[in-house]
Amino acid sequence: MSVLPDPGASRAVLVGTSRYQHLEQLPAVSNNVQALAGLLSSPLSLQLPDQHVTVVENPAVAHTVVGAVRQAAAEATDTLIVYFAGHGLVDSQDALSLALTDTEYGRIETGLPYDWLRQVLLLDSRAERHVVILDCCYSGLALGRMSASPGLADQAAVEGSFLLAAAAETRTALAPVGNTYTAFTGALLDTLRHGIPGGPTLLDLGALYRHLRLTLEARGFPVPQARDRNSGAQVALGRNQADLPAPPVTTSPGAGSGERPWPDPRSIRTVTGFFTALADVRVISGLTHRAVSQRSAGRISAGTVGRLLNRSTLPTTWGTMAAYLSACGLPEDQITQWQAVWQELRAEATSAEADAMGPAVPPRRGPDSGRAWQRTFSVFRRERG
Structure with a gap:
């Protein structure tokens, strides 16, 4: 393949x-x-x-x-x-x-x-x-x-x-x-x-x-x-630029989707690859940003489509991307594959952020920590007294 x-x-x-x-x-x-x-x-x-x-x-x-x-x-x-x-x-x-x-x-x-x-x-x-x-x-x-x-x-x-x-x-x-x-x-x-x-x-x-x-x-x-x-x-x-499909005649999402060579989300490994393939979906659909918005029944605007495709970080919620993919005509099983990739990349990004922050440093609890607190409290009482 x-x-x-x-x-x-x-x-x-x-x-x-x-x-x-x-x-x-x-x-x-x-x-x-x-x-x-x-x-x-x-x-x-x-x-x-x-x-x-x-x-x-x-x-x-x-x-x-x-x-x-x-x-x-x-x-x-x-x-x-x-x-x-x-x-x-x-x-x-x-x-x-x-x-x-x-x-x-x-x-x-x-x-x-x-x-x-x-x-x-x-x-x-x-x-x-x-x-x-x-x-x-x-x-x-x-x-x-x-x-x-x-x-x-x-x-x-x-x-x-x-x-x-x-x-x-x-x-x-x-x-x-x-x-x-x-x-x-x-x-x-x-x-x-x-x-x-x-x-x-x-x-x-x-x-x-x-x-x-x-x-x-x-x-x-x-x-x-x-x-x-x-x-x-x-x-x-x-x-194959000579094989790109013509824009769909029908206005109903999903119609004729089986004939379109959609990007395979299973080949996506990075956030860059995710958004490249996401933009490719619209190209293959033959739809403009406005047409995608119209086919989403008002769930996403043309401006939202543009902002989505120009992001460099993954959205924290799935709804907008699901509406976009559905409006472009992807079948439900492929949308589910896209969601799985999104969840995997989100998990990797969260893990990377946690590693970058390093382990949490607990408060110092040495053998003299209790006595140090008592001395501080005594000084506070004398100053207040």
Whole structure:
């Protein structure tokens, strides 16, 4: 079953090297990284908070990249996305190395061995799922020619992950001169923005890979490759924008709700994820704030809908959210699931607040406490007497 990651428990690290001291320049890579960062934070994709997306452009040394990935790996508990665009090198041992700004061909110490990142994902990551996207080339090829050996996916494989690699053969136009993006990342961005007509409700990595393969092959570009480990292909990077339902014709709450791809509350782990999915409910319903208010029979106003969806803390009572979900058309069994998630997150927040306050400190009751009270009372009587 495809699932959208909880944005509050997920992280992304986007690395791009567009400027080189010794290799051909790749100006489109900078556009790749900035556009993907904006997309991952937008409603068209995962709606990751800005602070959960780390962009590393033109790193000069390997530890800059490794440090960023290690930090994200320690913070993410749901999904960790690692993206690299730039030149790639393959050494005499057929190991993949990612080219940095000062990388020189034939000098492996100037690059970033992919295996270093792989070890971070394997050993240091708390995330349940990993997504690795590699849009890289070998040096020695002119700008606009990127390549990858047939074994690239095997080299870069990480247990519990989905690897999406760019070209699997040496062909031109992977990074066409003058294009805004590289061919592979450009097709990925276009798919996330506009969707797949007739495709699935969620753009999981399996569907994305199949669509990108057909699209790029039809354009005469190198064909991408993928490797799925432990159902990583079921991780979605957004909703299919070409498959969003039209606004409901009926005005009765719940009508036609079974046909709508509602967010699954069981995938929510954080308060951020809760409100992201809550806002997604209205988008899927096709209703405006005013329409939600009208369908609630006056229980919530349009302004209340807006305030609810812009909160950062959970309401202390359930009534408003129940009215909102019902007005959007969710069936009762799903509303019950939402309530259970709300109760769980409320309990976690209460527990966290109690831990932050620390244990209550009881009054000091030493062996002399009684005598000290008697002395104080005696002084009080003398002063009053």
